[in-house]
Amino acid sequence: MNRSEKLAEQFQSVSLKILQNARSELYLDMRFLDLALSSLDFQVTTELPGIGTDGFSLFVHPKLLADLYEEDRRLVNRMYLHTVYHCLFRHLLKTGKRQKQLWRISCDMAVEFLIDSINAPCVRTGRSRFRMNWQESLKKEIKVLTAEGIYRVLLKRRLTAWELQQLLQEFCRDDHSLWPASQPPDAPPPPQMEQLMHKWQDVSEKTQTEMETFSKEASSGAGDLLDEMQVENRERYDYRAFLRKFAVLREEMQTDPDTFDYVFYSFGLSMYGNMPLIEPQEYREVHRIQEFAVVIDVSMSCSGELVKTFLEQTYAVLTESESYLKKVNIHIIQCDEQVRSDRKITSRRDLEAYMEHFELQGGGGTDFRPAFAYVDQQIARGEFQNLRGMIYFTDGYGTYPKRRPAYDAAFVFMEEDYRDTQVPPWAIKLILEQEDLEEEGEQSLSGDYHFLWEETE
Helix, strand or coil: CCCHHHHHHHHHHHHHHHHHHHHHHHHHCCCHHHHHHCCCCEEEEECCCCEEECEEEEECHHHHHHHHHHHHHHHHHHHHHHHHHHHHHCCCCCCCCHHHHHHHHHHHHHHHHHHHHCCCCCCCCCCCCHHHHHHHHHHHCCCCHHHHHHHHHHHCCCCHHHHHHHHHHHHHHCCCCCCCCCCCCCCCHHHHHHHHHHHHHHHHHHHHHHHHCCCCHHHHHCCCCCHHHHHCCCCCCCHHHHHHHHEEEEEECCCCCCCHHHHHHHHHHHCCCCCEEEEEEEEEEEEEEEEEEEECCCCCCCCCHHHHHHHHHEEEEHCCCCCEEEHHHHHHEEEECCCCEEEECCCCHHHHHHCCCCCCCCCCCCCCCCHHHHHHHHHHHCCCCCCCCCEECCCCCECCCCCCCCCCEEEEEECCCCCCCCCCCCCEEEEECCCHHHHCCCCCCCEEEEEHHHHHC
């Protein structure tokens, strides 16, 4: 073995010892992260100019690692945790249609703020005034500093190249060149990317469970980690699928291709000329939205722009031919502590006219009971014949009815602080994210909804 090979072997050995020591220090202060910390293999290489991960391994340049350790071993611990947090929140798999550089800066800021919030000696270092100012500024707009929330704020602020460079210098700690390339929205994910997603989703969910149960006391010093993990691990659903819960089965006059038999049809044509033996049925059973109520919370706490965007997205789903009947009975009700208006929608033209001249009325406190009482009155008067349910768009802070209504009720929340609001056990809870509502060109929303009414009588 020549001198260069011996030197490379020594670098390899020392680098692995530094990383193992970093993992041990982090584990002693944060045992609930045991699975996450041990989910990355160590790869010492000079091909990568810095330190980074592909989700499977942690790649480090021996010279950079040695310099960090010589300066302060806590910097190595922070670097290690920084990379693990990227994986834990699946940042490297979420670029999608976002601006790549701005998204990666947002991810770096999110994990650095998380590490800053940890009350543990192994990662505690001084914070610059620049960093603290940014954290205070972001906290005024979003309660929990997730990468998605930070990205939304940075996108809105339209930062200059100089400002972006300052953020990079302050928050960037690892190399992102190994992150998987973003895939087109309609393209299926590559097998390796899908494997990576399942791997870290499993690690994240197990870590969250550990923090909420056995390591609850120990995780009290983990800062905002649990809050962000609860946001990250919420299940996402298509808003179209959510609205279809209110559809009914009906027969419509149209051909049913599922009952069409081409064998007998072709046999009849060949045997008797222009005379098919079997024709398709003229009626088809389909699921259509026919009757339901949409209640808009017009209290002072709800943003008019968000309400309008929510209605626009609901309108986009309702006007799809596969989910919307030609004749419907939909009531759009505005309510705060009392019912302010009720607009009956019977056709697509009515819905288009309402959206064109939409205006919020009210602005008082929030009380959910008047809307439920009003809908019950409409049912008693025969206004609704087969009401499937009610969608109530609100911030969630109000008085709920004590009894379950005769129809399904869904409370749709738009909460920037990501704190789950306690709803009655008979209600459906759907939490939407602002980014999903405001995303251009999309007609579906994602959120976290719980069909609690299916579990209780």
